[in-house]
Amino acid sequence: MRIIAEVLIVLGGYAWAFSSSDPLGWLVALAVALSPLQIGLIVYYYNGLFLSDFFLLGALVLYAMSPGERLRWNPGKLGILFGVFLSWLLLSSLAARWPSSRSVALSEWTRFARAYVMFVVVYSASLEPARFRRILWALVAGVFWEGLVAFVQWRRGYAGLAFLGEQKIRWRATGLFSHPTMLGEYLAMLAPLTLRLLVTHPFKVAWKRVVLTLGFLLVLGGLFGSYARGGWFGTALGATIAFGLPLLKMRAKLIARYKGPLIALVIIAAVGLVRYGPILQKQLTDPARKRSASVRKPLNLVAMEMLKDRAVLGVGLGNYRWNSWNYIARVYARAVAMGFDSWDELSQIVHNSFLLLAAEGGALALLAFWVMLGRLLIDALMLGWRSSGVIQNVGLGALGGLCAFSVVMLASPNMFQEPFLMSLWALAGLCQAARVYHQRLVARSAGRQHVITPSPARPAGTQHGLSGADHGSLSPRLDNRR
Template identity: 25%
Template sequence: MASKAWMRLSQPEELGRWIATQKWDLLALGASALVPVLLISQLDALELALAFLVVFVGLPVAVLTFLRTDWGLAALTFIIYTNATDVAVEHGAPSPTKLYGIMLLTALTLRLIGGERPVGAIKPALFTLIYMLFILASLAYSDHFRDAQEYVINNIREGMICILIILISRTAASFRLVVWALIFAAGFLTSMNFLQFITGAYWFNFAGFAKAEYDELGKELGDYRISGPLTDPNFYALILIPIVPLCFDRVLNEPIRLLRPVAAVVLGFVLLAISLTYSRGALVGLLGIAGLVLLRVRLSPKALVSGLILVVGLAAIAPSAYIARVNDLIATVSGEKSQSDTSAADVSVDGRKAEMLVALRMFADNPLQGVGAGNYAFNFQNYSQDLHLMNRGEDRNAHSLYLQIAAERGLIGLASFGTLLWLMAKSLRQARQGFDQAGVKDCATLTVAFGLGVFGFLVSSLFLHESYPKYFWIFMGIALSLPQAAQSELDRFGERSLSVRLFP
């Protein structure tokens, strides 16, 4: 009886009806759950919040993980996206990603022992593993073996997230759950940025989930730049980019009507947060998404009108300092700005040019295999001095994902990374076709939106290196798991099979 109830609630339409009929009971339950926590007056605010999360969120989710691993995967996605592990460790708490990841892996292992088989997941999981082994192998010839070990091991450990997603997310319902986990996680983070914006209290960082620092954005122009739970505002903007098309699609196509206004609110929060990062690379990523939409996606009149409203709204909420910062970049790159007008923002642009030139020189000196994964920063100053470039006085990164791969892993690394991106694009295309054939239009449009978001992420990565690989691996894992989800829908309707091969 209980298992049948869970099966019904796993369907989005059934879940929506249940929430609609039980909303007041759920609200009363949630309010009553706060009472015992509020009575514990001897705890400080952080301990109180942790106690609430453990007792009233962690334990129910832990139980749910063993009942439904796809719900557990959605919870893990939320934890990883919000960077809750780094925040927890900073406060002396154990890593929730490790604890929850082990629990989820245990639940998956028990299901595999029980007879479940991840049909269609082996090939993409195996290719991902091979790609990570290429990264590990590059340590063998690096000059800074010990210094780069931590970077490589972290990259591989976080790459296991991708494999975990491929093995667990095998249905359309799982896909939807993970997407909504991303949307809710972005909403959780950006709602705090919204509160900072309307109150001006950027000094209050919400226990580390909403960091902000004052920065010189241009000549005689400065403001606070938010970085969320990360350490750099540019990377925070980068991880918010994929959420924009996901929210836009859910506003238009979400079958659970109650969730459409949620997506709309999160969309507004995310766009505001991106503007408060003052990231020019994020603007390029959003323009890349808009360009691809106009070229490749057939938009309905409703979507066109909504898009125009979104663009106007984005222009309206953009801080004047952001517009000035973008104009600064255009003038600097075009050479229209005189030397006397140089600002800190221009120095940043010149510095990035130098870092990219160093990456090209490293690649030219080591075209086949590069200098080794994680070794760019440790070779930067020597190359910078040899090329007589701006003296940054410290180890720097390449500020471009693709130039970083070229410099550190050479043609071998570029070829393996390009193959991984090709497989991702092929998976997205075939998944969309599969959902269309099965008549699951909701997931078909969601797949397109997800692909647009990843494209924007990759475009913006032209100007940012691989500092937080876990986000790339989350998006890659979702993409590579989608053909399985589409195949499960085709099987339900008795359609022809959908095959995804690594090579034709």
């Protein structure tokens, strides 16, 4: 059944794309929308070609065959750094201790390589305004789809979507992820962008905002049903950042314009707290959940010992579990003092994605990733602070989502799973494309301000330039120039 569903999705997606006037744009949009799904042609160690990869490959073929299309391999000058990151991870994988672990490491390395391809393809395609909007809403569609499935699971249980990778978990919503925590982390990364568009995007017809509002309420219900405390905290943090930054500029008109939707969100949150407050309190104070959180401390000690021993090249991607037993003895006394004496418990993967990357790929890999992440955060901050319209929404949504996701990953090992890598770098590609649009608008504004044209309606010597209203009206449409 799953194989039939996968074939139908791929064939249907290609048929839809090639029946449109822009096959390339639709293939990229489908790759982005399907990036959370963990199904496809799995050939080795939970890895292979996932559904989104089939559409990504099609987009690469069209780029190669179309003379008028060009891939930009160095988006925002991050491509070179990403290349260094990939090269170091490849060297680390080749230096793994055993041939079998080396093959696993190389398999895991392909996940990062595919994420780079997603970054490049999304960035290159998004430099066309129509494709930018299509890819942006494809990213949002993925959020709504996962939220809808999770909402059904929360209210009715199993949704019957095993052919799409749904897991049977009795009392927690997972969406189409393999674990409820992954659903919460995915929503923490992309819900801030979705909420920014819902509240501030200038929809031409009111019913679209109503539909998006209902969809986002389903997302919130699914997020609650996951009982993922990290996802709860991350989504709240990301939304606070996404809406808090404009308030620092004290834009009175902006606040007045959107105070209605914001007040409605506050009321919905208050009602939810009153209705589900006891459940929230139980999840935050339950002894079993506290123990599952406390085990992260001794796991961090094991990872630190591994990093000390293999600081340069690490143990190889995907090799943490095979090596953790060698380091438990060094920290066992301290772990027992913390209340953990089970070797099986202490051998599990460290619940900190950054420590996991350092232990498996070496300290330089972690440093390169931090530099790339820091650059993305700075670019998103500048877009959110200096731009307007949909460009600002992408910047603020990316800023809130990346900050929240990074914080949540301090207590999770999932950052480098396929759905998160692909979605993260799709968001990064959109953010870098929005940066290009902002630079074009600034250049256009500066060029017009240097044109002095006397007229009867305007005193001589007055500059013709873009007003704030003009800049805002241009931003939602983006720039139609190549």
